[in-house]
Amino acid sequence: MTALLSLTDMEVRFGAAESMASAVDSVSLEVKSGEIFGIVGESGCGKSTLANAVMGLLPGAAHVDGSAKLQNREVLGLDEKSLRALRGDEMSMIFQDASASLDPTWPVGDQIAETIRAHRKVSRREAKQQAIDLMTEVGIPDAASRYGDAPHRLSGGMRQRIVIAAALANQPKLLIADEPTTALDVTIQAQVLQLIRRLRDDHGTTVVLITHDLGVVAEICDRVGVMYAGQLVEVADTADLFAAPRHPYTRALLAASPGVPTESRRLATIPGQVPAPSDQIPGCRFQERCPRRLETCMTTPHREPVFPNEVACWNPEPLPAGMASPTDLLGEK
Template identity: 45%
Template sequence: MGAAKSNLVELRDLKVAFDGVQVLHGIDLTVGRGEALGLVGESGCGKSVTWLAALGLLPGKAGVSGSVRLEGRELCGSPRSTLESVRGGRIAMIFQDPSSSLNPVLRIGRQITEALALHRGLRGDAARTEALRLMDMVGIPDARSRFDLYAHEFSGGQCQRLMIAMALAGEPDLLIADEPTTALDATIQAQILDLLIQLRAETGMATVFISHDLGAVSQVCERVCVMYAGRIVEQGTVEQLFAAPRHPYTRGLFDAIPRIDGPRQPLVPIPGTVPNPKHLPAGCAFSPRCSRVLQSCHTELPPLVPQGDGRLLACARPVPLALVIHAAKPRTPARIVESALQ
């Protein structure tokens, strides 16, 4: 491993409640400068809510507490003007569905130049030139002739590239990519993932990659946080978690991955369903679905504590290393496409 990166963003005891129902239960995590962090888990575990809360993008009825620091500057509870200076300029976010994020009645060029005017003060020819450069950077073919088109005149993958171009307009230090490959076919997924890797290498920006796709996470990220029912249950480097998942939930996510190489085997789903936030178990939220559950798991909440190998784990009975069989990473979309083309 290389030298440790200084922290760009720190989340401490971040909690979120909607109408009195707690959905985040004290999230602690950091993002280092230039780091690629993956946030994984089933739908509804709190991945997106964590970063929407950090950026002050949740609706007014949401109760948010805790600390969100950008280079030591507190954002949680800051006035709107402070958050607006951070959003897009220091921290940018791209969302799952670009078709609902792009304005359908404004030409694409105008949407990008608006972002450039807001965050960098560029206008007129200077803004147009920079917008075309960003469109070229993210791989929009013949950008000059497509500058004045509307969003519906681009494909889904191209719309996602345009969202990335708009996010880059403010030259952010951190890019949050929230399920950026959802609803895209495998070939386009691979292109978007390669683009994120390339942009991070060229710009030095940090990346938070929110996904349920472990294959994509293995390709993009250096470190991974696994979330379940509003809590982080395991955290470590990609090498640690993909070679030896210790939390039974993390192991369950790996067992449920369909594989196209090797002998055909049935999928092993995680039994049960994610608990309703209104009716969480008294102890570990995963205990009703866990194959390694102890009696104490039903009444005692395991803390997230450091392990001997440097990872963090919240489990009273983790998977022994002797039982771990996942020595290889899941196949990413890029690898699947490469195999199909050979």
């Protein structure tokens, strides 16, 4: 599969030159067309900042460098008019809080229809019918009668479905979902995940799913990238990552997840906390929390490219016998 989204040395910094804080640091990544790619990591690791940088939604104080290409078209540096033409059309985003994404005074159906009319030359009647069809597709019962409802009249799960319908209104090639199930109960969460998978299968939409929940990753994602303190530290097929995590941070996340079986009955904890973007750390950013650190880790950051089953680590867990090595996989990339 070809890459739909290609990131090269992406950096996002905030602040003045003398006290610059790095929220995203030299992230390079390819997301294949038609796949669901998960990005995981603790809060403060730069996941949402990376997504907002791709969408061009960061505040003016942010300094963004590197390259982000959507189907070989450079997205970084586009003017606001060009970005508005792309957002909602070629690429869309589902935000964590559906309530904050919807205008509380405007009927939900009209909000979907307006998204259509912003990018397509259709009449109001045609846009309304398309909006009703989308509401039906995402599982809103009796969509025509719910078209005129204000957001507060819908449940949290229904509001999230409206946001998904609006994001998919113009059949974008790329859908970024930032914690789309955080505020939902487990039953509605499962329904939303099934909806995202079905939309990928039916429409070929490429999905980047940002989440804290490794159970969600295991259920829906084809591949996954692990971020720590603004850096991408491991990328692998989902099955390989769960079967043989190689970066110490990935192993720690899995051990601390209640949905992942561990040898111990007690959940493991990760000592310490994620360093602040303004912290100046000479070596690996995970060094103070890492049980496998070496002298090299204290002084020299690992900057090698992250390929499938390869990690940004000086002392990773070895690959199990029979699993392809990173060198073997380079020819398949």
